Amino acid sequence: MIEMKNITKVYQVGESRVEALKGIDLSINEGEFVAIMGASGSGKSTLLSIAGCLDIPTSGRYVIDGKDVSLLSDDELSLLRNEKIGFVFQAFHLLPRFNAQENVELPLIYKGTPKDERKERATNCLEQVGLRHRLLHSSSELSGGEQQRVAIARALVNSPRLILADEPTGNLDSTSAEEIMDIFCKLNEEKKMTVVIITHNQAVAERTKRTCHLKDGQIVDEGI
Ligand SMILES: Nc1ncnc2c1ncn2[C@@H]1O[C@H](COP(=O)(O)OP(=O)(O)OP(=O)(O)O)[C@@H](O)[C@H]1O
Numbered sequence: 001m002i003e004m005k006n007i008t009k010v011y012q013v014g015e016s017r018v019e020a021l022k023g024i025d026l027s028i029n030e031g032e033f034v035a036i037m038g039a040s041g042s043g044k045s046t047l048l049s050i051a052g053c054l055d056i057p058t059s060g061r062y063v064i065d066g067k068d069v070s071l072l073s074d075d076e077l078s079l080l081r082n083e084k085i086g087f088v089f090q091a092f093h094l095l096p097r098f099n100a101q102e103n104v105e106l107p108l109i110y111k112g113t114p115k116d117e118r119k120e121r122a123t124n125c126l127e128q129v130g131l132r133h134r135l136l137h138s139s140s141e142l143s144g145g146e147q148q149r150v151a152i153a154r155a156l157v158n159s160p161r162l163i164l165a166d167e168p169t170g171n172l173d174s175t176s177a178e179e180i181m182d183i184f185c186k187l188n189e190e191k192k193m194t195v196v197i198i199t200h201n202q203a204v205a206e207r208t209k210r211t212c213h214l215k216d217g218q219i220v221d222e223g224i
């Protein structure tokens with residue numbers, strides 16, 4: 001699913017160069033459930049942005065689902081992101097005045113999916129994350145854990161094969177964090193989705209099947 005060869009990422013800020021990634025070799029197979037750990041600033045989010053085609057590497061080769069990313073046009077990249085990848089972030093990024101169902105429908109509205117189908121798919125995804133009873137609540141009327149579950153439902157609405165999550169439990173108490181991990185485990189085991197999670201939390205990493213450790217822009221332990 002993910003094949004990175006000697007990936008580097010250099011940020012140029014004014015006069016200074018930041019080498020965020022220094023030659024990453026990483027393979028993640030379809031159906032894996034992987035945690036990425038490492039100190040703050042070690043390059044985890046940079047790695048995930050490149051994995052999700054939200055950013056491009058400075059050098060190296062990245063092949064996702066058999067496609068060499070450097071050969072794809074911007075349109076092809078955004079199609080790949082929309083169809084194949086579900087993103088989940090630490091801050092839930094829900095639209096505050098929209099209810100849960102409308103938030104989940106958003107990616108389908110962008111695609112022009114008809115209203116009835118949108119509603120059915122959003123309801124179905126919210127059911128998968130245990131929020132069938134919260135369809136019409138706006139995000140301000142939901143707990144943090146519930147908001148993150150809405151964000152996961154939104155990530156699922158295009159039936160992606162790959163879920164990329166950057167500290168999805170970072171803002172949550174340990175009980176809500178466990179509920180979120182229950183959902184990721186279920187998606188991996190029952191729906192056979194490939195799931196990659198960045199976390200600072202050992203308990204979260206232990207729920208996955210493999211942990212990669214990053215240090216100063218390099219992988220120090222691939223976890224296999
Ligand atoms: N857009 C950017 N421009 C310049 N430098 C950046 C940019 N994004 C990240 N960096 C730098 O790249 C390095 C890696 O950042 P990154 O966000 O990937 O770390 P991280 O492991 O996700 O850290 P954290 O655990 O704090 O989220 C850091 O030194 C950071 O300052």
Ligand SMILES: [Mg+2]
Nearest residue numbers: 044045046166
């Ligand atoms: Mg980060």
